[in-house]
Amino acid sequence: MVYQTLFSTILVAMIALITTHAADCTREGLLAAAQTYLSAQTAGSPSTLKLSASNFTYQQNNKVSDISKGLLSTAYKFDLSRSTADTVACASYSMWISTSGSKPFVVGTQIRHAGNNTDEISMIDTIAATTGDLFFDAKKTLGYIKAEDWSNINSTASRPSRDVLKKAGDAYLDMWTDAKAADTIPWGTDCERVEGSALTRPCGGSLPHGGSSKPNGMRRYVIDEVVGSVDVFCQFDSLGAWPDTHEIRIIDGKVKYVHTITVMRGVGT
Incomplete structure (x- = not known):
């Protein structure tokens, strides 16, 4: 009886462990x-x-x-x-x-x-x-991005929260429809923006402040607090229904890098 009880306890624990492991991403x-x-x-x-x-x-x-x-x-x-x-x-x-x-x-x-x-x-x-x-x-883009530091932020206290990262990604895409969106983004004084092969330094210069009535839709997010980044896939409806990805990295509470990949022809193969 004791053996059966012990076996049942171990079996339940193993099932719980397997279930928990399967549920982890x-x-x-x-x-x-x-x-x-x-x-x-x-x-x-x-x-x-x-x-x-x-x-x-x-x-x-x-x-x-x-x-x-x-x-x-x-x-x-x-x-x-x-x-x-x-x-x-x-x-x-x-x-x-x-x-x-x-x-x-x-x-x-x-x-x-x-x-x-x-x-x-x-x-x-x-x-x-x-x-x-x-x-x-591609060669210009490669030159800019190879020089960047994308190592993990080891201090958990220094990592931007998921909410902060998502808000920055959304605010960036909202700049074309919301005149105040650009001012809500925590721009770093040494940040770099790479749009295709166009480099802007610092990031906070030459930004849109509304003007379009079409919000950039179809947003899909990958948010990585360990690296301090948010990547947003979208359709860039503000300018022309273009497939687009915007990636933003925040270090020490400020935007450090912005990358954009924008397709103007529909299907790029």
Whole structure:
């Protein structure tokens, strides 16, 4: 009887442990899944990815597409790549730049996982800019971003909160419709803004203060407090229904970096 009771107690504890583990969306799992995406892209082989069999979507430049016919089906050599992770949304953001070949690219990709299961990918959402897109020059963009510091913020007390990061991302996209939005963003005096290949330093210069009646919609977020960043995918309706990603990094309470990738032609492949 004692043995049965002990066995039952151990079994219940093991089930609870397994259930809890399955429900966790970890930073390590997200970054590992992001790395499988980056590896698949360099190989041009989406078949190497573990995609959800029942609920998978591939979206490229805000349009649901066939993954076998998208950017992932072509191999690209990276000059730079990096990823951030959002354990609350169970999503990651990866940015890569390829300057070689006849068609250079600057790409941002959000990867999402259903049910907090980082072993399977439920969505790959890509914004891919190439020659002809807004301020596009992959080599210039590479030069600017390679010089940046994207190391983790080790002190938890120094990390911006999720709320602060989301508000900064939303305020930035609201600048085209809200005359006061730009003034709510905590601009750093040494921040840099890279829009395509256009560099603005400091970030707070030459900003819009309203003027458009169309808000930038279709917003999808990846927020990483450890890095201090928010990435927002959207449709840039204020200027022309363009697929767009804006990434902002906040250090010591101030905006340090802003990156934008904007596609002007609809589908950038």
